[in-house]
Amino acid sequence: MGVAVAWCVVKSADLLAEAARRRTFAIISHPDAGKTTLTEKFLLNAGAVVTAGSVKAKAGGRSATSDWMELEQTRGISITSAAMQFEYRDHMFNLLDTPGHKDFSEDTYRVLAAVDAVVMVLDAAKGIEPQTLKLFEVCRTRNLPVITFLNKFDRPSRDPLELLDEIETQIRLRPTPATWPVGDGEDFLGVIDRRRNVFSRFTRTARGATMAPEELMSFEQAAAIGGSAWKRAMDGCDLLEAVGADVDLESFLAGSSTPVYAGSALTDFGVKHLLDAVVELVPPPPPRPDRDGVGRPVDAGTSAFVFKVQANMDKSHRDRLAFARICSGHFERGMTMTIARTGRPFATKYASTVFGAERSTVEEAFPGDVVGFVNATDLRIGDTLYDGDPVTFPGLPSFAPELFTGARPLDTGRSKQFRRGLEVLEEEGVVQVLRDPDMGDSSLVLAAVGQLQFEVFAHRLEAEFNAPVELTGSPYQAIRATDAASAERLKTIGGIRILRRGDGATVALFENKYRLQRLLADEPELTLTPLNAEFS
Numbered sequence: 285m286g287v288a289v290a291w292c293v294v295k296s297a298d299l300l301a302e303a304a305r306r307r308t309f310a311i312i313s314h315p316d317a318g319k320t321t322l323t324e325k326f327l328l329n330a331g332a333v334v335t336a337g338s339v340k341a342k343a344g345g346r347s348a349t350s351d352w353m354e355l356e357q358t359r360g361i362s363i364t365s366a367a368m369q370f371e372y373r374d375h376m377f378n379l380l381d382t383p384g385h386k387d388f389s390e391d392t393y394r395v396l397a398a399v400d401a402v403v404m405v406l407d408a409a410k411g412i413e414p415q416t417l418k419l420f421e422v423c424r425t426r427n428l429p430v431i432t433f434l435n436k437f438d439r440p441s442r443d444p445l446e447l448l449d450e451i452e453t454q455i456r457l458r459p460t461p462a463t464w465p466v467g468d469g470e471d472f473l474g475v476i477d478r479r480r481n482v483f484s485r486f487t488r489t490a491r492g493a494t495m496a497p498e499e500l501m502s503f504e505q506a507a508a509i510g511g512s513a514w515k516r517a518m519d520g521c522d523l524l525e526a527v528g529a530d531v532d533l534e535s536f537l538a539g540s541s542t543p544v545y546a547g548s549a550l551t552d553f554g555v556k557h558l559l560d561a562v563v564e565l566v567p568p569p570p571p572r573p574d575r576d577g578v579g580r581p582v583d584a585g586t587s588a589f590v591f592k593v594q595a596n597m598d599k600s601h602r603d604r605l606a607f608a609r610i611c612s613g614h615f616e617r618g619m620t621m622t623i624a625r626t627g628r629p630f631a632t633k634y635a636s637t638v639f640g641a642e643r644s645t646v647e648e649a650f651p652g653d654v655v656g657f658v659n660a661t662d663l664r665i666g667d668t669l670y671d672g673d674p675v676t677f678p679g680l681p682s683f684a685p686e687l688f689t690g691a692r693p694l695d696t697g698r699s700k701q702f703r704r705g706l707e708v709l710e711e712e713g714v715v716q717v718l719r720d721p722d723m724g725d726s727s728l729v730l731a732a733v734g735q736l737q738f739e740v741f742a743h744r745l746e747a748e749f750n751a752p753v754e755l756t757g758s759p760y761q762a763i764r765a766t767d768a769a770s771a772e773r774l775k776t777i778g779g780i781r782i783l784r785r786g787d788g789a790t791v792a793l794f795e796n797k798y799r800l801q802r803l804l805a806d807e808p809e810l811t812l813t814p815l816n817a818e819f820s
């Protein structure tokens with residue numbers, strides 16, 4: 285029996301059922317708000333790991349064996365994004381990891397293009413922090429539904445009503461609490477489930493390594509044991525009731541309200557409520573709009589788009605992984621798909637799933653799932669793959685860079701390796717490489733949204749291609765796309781440099797933002813387009 289016969293085995297009804305049970309999402313947070321801890325507790329509650337701590341342990345193991353992870357280890361951050369898949373209540377969760385370090389990188393944005401919703405984690409003692417705000421803005425531009433988790437109530441926390449206020453005023457989302465904390469710090473007893481009118485009382489376990497035992501109580505029972513913490517919590521709930529702050533699916537899906545959950549990832553209080561929310565509120569994979577805005581039905585021919593490319597994740601492998609999200613159809617390893625950009629066939633023999641640092645061969649996948657293609661040198665970020673009816677999904681936005689630096693090879697004897705490294709890292713989207721057409725690779729400008737991208741670039745060029753690079757800094761403050769006619773005029777003005785990007789676009793770099801603003805006002809006929817109108 286050929287593989288082709290096996291593809292037909294998944295009937296449309298089964299395919300739709302598989303898609304309907306997928307939940308593909310990411311967790312976003314300011315560093316230290318508790319994203320990693322919450323991820324561990326998700327895995328623990330779903331039965332995917334037996335004790336919390338294994339995700340970090342895995343990350344540690346990975347750092348020891350992989351060379352460019354040295355950078356990750358010394359900075360104490362997570363640079364790679366992986367997808368984790370686990371089952372909970374008959375649903376298949378795809379949790380895409382967003383890098384959690386304080387520097388931005390384009391990776392984070394790209395991951396958010398591949399999910400159907402996000403869980404935003406806030407530290408209940410701190411509220412909204414700068415990075416949460418920035419990440420949230422990306423969610424807003426994509427209309428992503430956001431569930432909020434107020435974390436760390438096992439520590440002295442701010443008044444939860446004050447936190448709701450902050451969500452409303454700073455990110456302009458109407459908060460609708462689904463659970464409400466009873467007490468904080470040592471007195472944190474559990475959470476009220478506002479929709480079911482029960483109190484979940486939790487008991488701490490040693491170091492929070494195992495699931496916290498939960499006891500369900502009526503309000504009368506809770507009042508008898510809860511003391512002043514219970515009374516305060518009920519006062520809060522009465523207020524919420526009075527203003528009608530109830531979970532509303534429609535406005536959540538439209539991105540205008542956010543269901544709020546309270547708890548403590550460390551002690552596993554309220555985490556199961558949040559997992560249930562992912563099942564009940566996060567939408568299953570929708571038809572993904574193609575370039576013309578027409579949604580491809582999830583039971584159409586298999587299709588996927590590449591949202592991330594990453595090389596040399598592990599020294600022992602020395603390979604390159606292209607991560608694709610399945611958008612429609614039944615994916616089976618071995619099937620031949622078409623790359624929309626080139627029209628060329630793509631054999632999917634080397635498909636794998638990635639769980640932390642570990643990977644295993646994937647035999648099949650459904651809409652919402654993430655598949656890693658090993659050594660798929662033909663694939664680029666933003667590529668569409670399809671089988672059956674042709675489709676092209678909109679490319680992933682590249683982001684308006686805010687940081688620039690000059691770069692030049694330190695060892696001119698290794699220019700071949702330098703060029704090869706540039707090619708690989710540019711294609712992976714590690715940084716944007718800008719060239720002066722007259723000077724080639726000897727004088728480059730790199731552009732990025734986060735400083736860390738430059739560091740990763742320099743580290744990898746040296747570690748993987750043995751081609752050390754010197755980052756020389758740059759006086760530029762702003763960038764715009766332009767055209768040949770405008771470029772001629774711009775060349776006559778001081779403090780502006782005209783360069784070419786890898787995709788052929790002509791760009792103008794400005795030493796001074798104000799000069800750019802003056803030009804926009806004084807010479808409106810010049811073409812000076814923001815690089816990414818969507819996010820700039």
Ligand code: G4P
Nearest residue numbers: 313315316317318319320321384435436439548549550551
């Ligand atoms: P991140 O991925 O968002 O950066 O945060 P992470 O989970 O690594 O958590 C950052 C710190 O906050 C960790 O402490 C973690 O234990 C702690 N934390 C997370 N959730 C809670 C919570 O609900 N309550 C309390 N009290 N602490 C929490 P650390 O000391 O930096 O690391 P570790 O030594 O505990 O691993």
